[in-house]
Amino acid sequence: MDFDYVLDIPWNTSGCQSQNFHPSISQNDTTKTPCCETLLSLFGIALSNHLKKTSLFHLSNISTSISCLQDFQSKLSSLSLPISLVSSCFNPIQFVITPNICAGIKSTQDWVSKLGQTTQFDTACRQDLSNRAYCDTCVAAGLQVQHKLVSLDNNSSQGTNCLYFTILYAGGIVNELGPENIGVATCLFLLSIKSQVGSRNKNHHSLVFGLTGSAAAVLILFCLVGVYYWYNKRWRKTFDLEEEQEPKLRLRPNTGSIWFKIEDLEKATDKFSDTNFIRRGQFGFVYKGILPDGTTVAVKKIPESEFQGDAEFYNEIEIISNLRHRNLVSLRGCCLVDGDDYSNDRRNYRYLVYDYMPNGNLDDHLFPSTDNQNVKEPLTWTQRKSIILDVAKGLEYLHYGVKPAIYHRDIKPTNILLDADMKARVADFGLAKQNKEGNSHVTTRVAGTHGYLAPEYALYGKLTEKSDVYSFGVVVLEIMCGRKALDLPSSGSPASRAELITDWAWALIKNGQIEEALDGSLLNNEDYVPSSNSKSIMERFLLVGILCAHVIVAARPNILDALKMLEGDAEIPLIPDRPTPLGLPSFNGDRNVISESPALPERI
Numbered sequence: 001m002d003f004d005y006v007l008d009i010p011w012n013t014s015g016c017q018s019q020n021f022h023p024s025i026s027q028n029d030t031t032k033t034p035c036c037e038t039l040l041s042l043f044g045i046a047l048s049n050h051l052k053k054t055s056l057f058h059l060s061n062i063s064t065s066i067s068c069l070q071d072f073q074s075k076l077s078s079l080s081l082p083i084s085l086v087s088s089c090f091n092p093i094q095f096v097i098t099p100n101i102c103a104g105i106k107s108t109q110d111w112v113s114k115l116g117q118t119t120q121f122d123t124a125c126r127q128d129l130s131n132r133a134y135c136d137t138c139v140a141a142g143l144q145v146q147h148k149l150v151s152l153d154n155n156s157s158q159g160t161n162c163l164y165f166t167i168l169y170a171g172g173i174v175n176e177l178g179p180e181n182i183g184v185a186t187c188l189f190l191l192s193i194k195s196q197v198g199s200r201n202k203n204h205h206s207l208v209f210g211l212t213g214s215a216a217a218v219l220i221l222f223c224l225v226g227v228y229y230w231y232n233k234r235w236r237k238t239f240d241l242e243e244e245q246e247p248k249l250r251l252r253p254n255t256g257s258i259w260f261k262i263e264d265l266e267k268a269t270d271k272f273s274d275t276n277f278i279r280r281g282q283f284g285f286v287y288k289g290i291l292p293d294g295t296t297v298a299v300k301k302i303p304e305s306e307f308q309g310d311a312e313f314y315n316e317i318e319i320i321s322n323l324r325h326r327n328l329v330s331l332r333g334c335c336l337v338d339g340d341d342y343s344n345d346r347r348n349y350r351y352l353v354y355d356y357m358p359n360g361n362l363d364d365h366l367f368p369s370t371d372n373q374n375v376k377e378p379l380t381w382t383q384r385k386s387i388i389l390d391v392a393k394g395l396e397y398l399h400y401g402v403k404p405a406i407y408h409r410d411i412k413p414t415n416i417l418l419d420a421d422m423k424a425r426v427a428d429f430g431l432a433k434q435n436k437e438g439n440s441h442v443t444t445r446v447a448g449t450h451g452y453l454a455p456e457y458a459l460y461g462k463l464t465e466k467s468d469v470y471s472f473g474v475v476v477l478e479i480m481c482g483r484k485a486l487d488l489p490s491s492g493s494p495a496s497r498a499e500l501i502t503d504w505a506w507a508l509i510k511n512g513q514i515e516e517a518l519d520g521s522l523l524n525n526e527d528y529v530p531s532s533n534s535k536s537i538m539e540r541f542l543l544v545g546i547l548c549a550h551v552i553v554a555a556r557p558n559i560l561d562a563l564k565m566l567e568g569d570a571e572i573p574l575i576p577d578r579p580t581p582l583g584l585p586s587f588n589g590d591r592n593v594i595s596e597s598p599a600l601p602e603r604i
Contacts, residue, residue, distance in 0.1 A: 001046045001068045005180045006075040011042060012192040016081050021088075036089035041191040043072060044164075047095070048172035048179035048189075055108040057165050058097035065092040102162040103152045111169060114152060121145045125170040130183030138187065142166045258333030258353070265289065265299055265335055265351055272301060279361075279414075284349075288356065296356040297332055301349050313350050319406065327394035329417055329427035330355050354427070358420050361427075362387065363413035366478060378521040381534060383422055384479045388541060390424035391416055392563045395472055398426075399465045399559050407463055411471035412452045412485070413478060451486030451500060455551050466556045473548025473556070477501045480542045482519030502549045506578055509546060514539050540565070543572050551578055 014020060016035040046068070051057055059065045073086040097106050105111055124141035127134045142163070149162040171179035171188050178184065185191040268289030269276045278286040284302035291297060313336065320331050335351035359365075365379050379387070391411070398406040408415075408426065415428040454470035456462045474485045478501060487499045508517040515523075518538055544565045550556050555576045557565065564570035 001050050001071065003046055003072050003075045005045060006042060006072070007078065009042075009045075009180065009182070009185060009191070010194045011038065011185075012194050013079060013081060016076070016085055018082050021082055021085065033089065035085065038192060039076075039085060039089050041185075041189040043090075043095075044168065044189050045171070045179045045185060045191070046072070048168045050172075051108065051168050052172035052178075056097055057106060057108075057168055058101070059095050060097060062092055062096055065095045068095070102165050103149045105149070105165060108169070108173060111165075115145065115148065119145060121166075121170070122174050125174040125188075126176055128177060128183050129175065129181075129187035135183070135187035138170060142170060142188075260333045260335040260351070260353060262335055262337045262351070264291075265353070268292075268297065269299055272299075289353075296358075298354045298356045300352040300354065302352065303349060317352075323398075323402065323406075325394060325397040325401065327390045327423070327425055328397065329357065329425045355419075357417035357425065357427075359418035359422055361414045362416040362418065362424065362475075362479075365418070366413055366482065367484060378482075378519075379479075381522050381538065384522070385537070385541065386422070387416070387418070387424040388476055388479055389563070389566060391426060391472060391475065392559060392566060394424070394426035395468055395559045396563055399468070405465065407465060408468050408471075409457075409463065410449060410452070411468055411475060412449050413475060416475070451484070454553075456553055464553070465558060466553050469548050469556050469559055469562060470550075472559065472562070473545045473550075474501060476541060476545030477505050477549060480519060480522070480538065480545060481505060481517055482521060502546070502551075505542070505546060509543070509575075514542060517542060537568075540568070540572065543575065547572065547575050550576065552576060 015038055021035050047058070050059070059068060069086050069090060069092055073083065076085050077083050099106055103114055105114060119141075121138075121141040121144070124134075125138035129135045129138055146163040146166050149166070167188050171184050175181070175184050175188075179189065182193060186193055266272065268291055269287040272285075272287050276288045278288055278298060280286070284300050287299045287301065289297050289299045317331075317334050321334075324330065332353040332355060334353065337349070337351075395408070395411070398408060410428065411426070415426065417425050417427045419425060452471040452474050454467040456464075457467045457470075477483075478485055481501060481504075483501050483504070485501050487501070487504070505517045508514065515535075522538060523535070544562055547565075548556055548562055561570060565572050
């Protein structure tokens, strides 16, 4: 083992100077001795290098361990440090490899056999860990690997040892810069560097390489479990809490999104004031907010009852945080209020922070409210065509751009937002469901909006990618026809009945009156040129909408084929006839939105 780095790395030697070094009574009690903590961190760098060269996590035998510790002490002595440092802090047996330290792992081959050739951890810890965001990402991934290793033997007493092995593996095998790199040494091994000595390093420093001393199975039986919980509490505290003098925003692991503090969101939205209220969505309330750096965001405040515990919330966040596409609204971050220091009103909500879309949602432009002072001009044909293509590309990404595929389940105009350039972005993934069951899934929890729900999903709970295609087809018809998906009768007309746009448009097209189905403002718009082929393109878009919203699942194209038809790269097939329209489900409460409706018993 090469210990030259001990002389090269500018580590903080102050705690090991003669006047400051106070050996603990027991060699196992190194976590209470600042100098021993530092030396454990420092020695861990050599062990990580040793792992890289030999594939062994620890040393092969006691004599090797003694020899290495002597070499380590000689380097420390050359820095004018006490000659008794190593003998006071370490027991040579604690660095000797045995199969009972962590899940039977002794070598990198054992590691791979337990966890596989690659994990998320192998990606998360590869970059320069001097970047705090990358460091946090690596730490979080390491904790996940540690938990998996512990679960293999169902032995929580191995928690600290497994985490120690995880650190050695990250520094010696995964990270491209190696364990002697300052970023790796400070992030993973928590080594205190002279130029960075401060409260944060001190908090970090007491965490990790107290683990090494507990690696000796005989000596740690009485204290390992306690140290394990202490360690997790301390590291997680470092990971989850921000120090006052540093920026309050911190990247979430592996996603690029941010954990916000509730105080930051309250300040950004003026305590969620009415003046910043944007709209009420199906799953919460949306507010406009301005972050300290001047960025305008949309903050969604969702009742806790919408999630089946924190685990489901974390799962939803994990799904939507990893989605990156120009036609999806990006999640900037989230907030989960926990602890007794906050009021119940704060703790009863979950918070999502999105990019702010200055042009509102598509519904505002298609069907502007009569009492809205900012009445929108009718959308031009160019804008409508662009919006339809943007939504199709967003759905294409959800269905085919991620694995497993994601079904949105609530495509509608209010969930299609428009940015400053009037480019459409699909939003509100509160209902998003990853398809882990195969090509379809039957569920007892049917959620969505009347008029946009595919018949097989609304009636039987059968969810497929074609369910989103149906909703997309309805939106296309709304855009092309200028008519709502569900035309509800007014209270003064009891004899009239609700009419679906799909039935209305189909009746006109079947009778050869396709032009009458088009929104009149399209043909009168200034960007419509009668002599051009604009009208034929409009009719093509209308027919694609009819085909996508067909009541027969097999008749609908997938979103890839629908996009090709819209762009003119594929012919529109002959549209099959439609069966007699199904009766609408009865309304309960809100006439438009359902959050859950009965379906057949769930089955796989």
